[in-house]
Amino acid sequence: MSSNIEIITYSDRVEALFSPYREIIGEDFLGYRNHVYRVLTYAMHFLNQDEEARPLVETALVYHDIGLWTDNKLAYLEPSEAKVIEDAKKNNWDLDVDLIVAIIHWHHKITSYRGQGAEIVNAVRKADWIDATKGKIRKGLSKAQIAKVESSIPNEGFHDTLNRLAADYGGSVLRGNLQVLRRVFKW
Numbered sequence: 001m002s003s004n005i006e007i008i009t010y011s012d013r014v015e016a017l018f019s020p021y022r023e024i025i026g027e028d029f030l031g032y033r034n035h036v037y038r039v040l041t042y043a044m045h046f047l048n049q050d051e052e053a054r055p056l057v058e059t060a061l062v063y064h065d066i067g068l069w070t071d072n073k074l075a076y077l078e079p080s081e082a083k084v085i086e087d088a089k090k091n092n093w094d095l096d097v098d099l100i101v102a103i104i105h106w107h108h109k110i111t112s113y114r115g116q117g118a119e120i121v122n123a124v125r126k127a128d129w130i131d132a133t134k135g136k137i138r139k140g141l142s143k144a145q146i147a148k149v150e151s152s153i154p155n156e157g158f159h160d161t162l163n164r165l166a167a168d169y170g171g172s173v174l175r176g177n178l179q180v181l182r183r184v185f186k187w
Helices: 012-046 054-063 077-091 097-106 118-132 143-152 158-170 173-183
Strands: none
Touching (some): 012 118, 012 143, 054 097, 077 097, 158 173
């Protein structure tokens, strides 16, 4: 893994997959989109820019939190998984949908994932932890690498959105975040 990090700010696949959900995500779109690109940047770095893995990672990332908006639930993993399965069937994707579902299901796992596609699942899992914590958890990346990604792909209020949704769906930021801890985080 190189010490240089390749910033990914655009993907035809990501943009096409987001297209039907842009209105549903609404004012939160830019923040979520940029979160996806930051996590994609980190994950592809961990995967040494493996082009075979990229369509799986891109697809999983567009859908990984989408249940927050499509189903208005803090327990968003299962709705996100259901949405990716539905769209895969509807659009006849030539991708390993089981692996995409695993990426989504385990992206908040605290310890390493051991199972089919572990390298890809763990790359996304580590990448999401980096972005979710705003670089406080670095998973082997340097502060300079994270700062480069964050300055290239602005936050656009993504973390504020998560707190707002926790309050909206959970009754308060504290209660909402406790629901997320119980229902989304995995050991």
